[in-house]
Amino acid sequence: MSDAMLSVSQIHCAYDSVPVIHGISLEVKEGEIVAIVGANGAGKSTTMRTIAGLMHPIKGHIAFLGEEVTQTPSYAMITKGxxxxxxxxxxxxxxxxxxxxxxxxxxxxxxxxxxxxxxxxxxxxxxxxxxxxxxxxxxxxxxxxxxxxxxxxxxxPKLLMLDELSLGLMPSLVEKVLETVVEINRKGTTILLVEQMVQEALEIASRGYVIQTGRIVQEGSARDLLESDSVRKAYMGL
Ligand SMILES: Nc1ncnc2c1ncn2[C@@H]1O[C@H](COP(=O)(O)OP(=O)(O)O)[C@@H](O)[C@H]1O
Ligand SMILES: [Mg+2]
Incomplete structure (x- = not known):
């Protein structure tokens, strides 16, 4: 097992047996801000809900603080942190x-x-x-x-998971809210966030994952992703 705070290995998730997540793996280490970015419908919220224990993967494993939590219900995930x-x-x-x-x-x-x-x-x-x-x-x-x-x-919490904070907010407010996320992180809380606002999210993250139709298609340091041609073309209109 890895030494990451959160380790998601090859999870598959479905709604009414229709698969929407096809083998996602990701890690969050203590102290990081990790961003999962991607378009509407890519599977960001499903991934978050599965980690939070609101639904469970049909395949794959989730570990938190070295403990298997794949089938742990959401109320128990809260007490675990x-x-x-x-x-x-x-x-x-x-x-x-x-x-x-x-x-x-x-x-x-x-x-x-x-x-x-x-x-x-x-x-x-x-x-x-x-x-x-x-x-x-x-x-x-x-x-x-x-x-x-x-x-x-x-x-x-030890790990705070934030789903699409920017939704419905004007740009100046998005910036302000994300600044607070950085402050929360500095005070010691590890952060996993998902965003459609790819650039804004990667600007505050240490690492990122790009999700597309239920699969991770790219991952790396936030800086590398921000400079990546494919990310810039697909998500930043550049
Ligand atoms: N409650 C649900 N029932 C059935 N399908 C769903 C449900 N929620 C999401 N989906 C489908 O799962 C896929 C991923 O959705 P979601 O995880 O919400 O994406 P994102 O958060 O990236 O916008 C989409 O095709 C969406 O239509
Ligand atoms: Mg969503």
């Missing part, structure tokens, strides 16, 4: 920011620990402190995305 922020934010729209955040730490029963984590995410996202008692659906898209990331951090 993986937090998944799904595509489209999925906040509880009628609940306040604080209530949404506290749901992210539902595995923790100690009130003072929860309060400590709230203060941590408020220091990372000061706007959420101001909006703490506001109902989630009344916030802007950018604020909702910050709330979704903050909720993902409330379980104090």
């Amino acid at each position: 993986i937090s998944y922020v799904p595509e489209g934010r999925r906040l509880f729209s009628k609940l306040t920011v604080r209530e949404n955040l506290e749901l992210g730490s539902y595995t923790e029963k100690n009130r003072s620990v929860i309060d400590e984590r709230l203060e941590e995410v408020f220091s990372l996202f000061p706007i959420l402190k101001k909006r703490a008692n506001q109902v989630a659906e009344t916030m802007s898209g950018g604020e909702q995305q910050m709330c979704a990331i903050a909720r993902g951090l409330m379980s104090r």
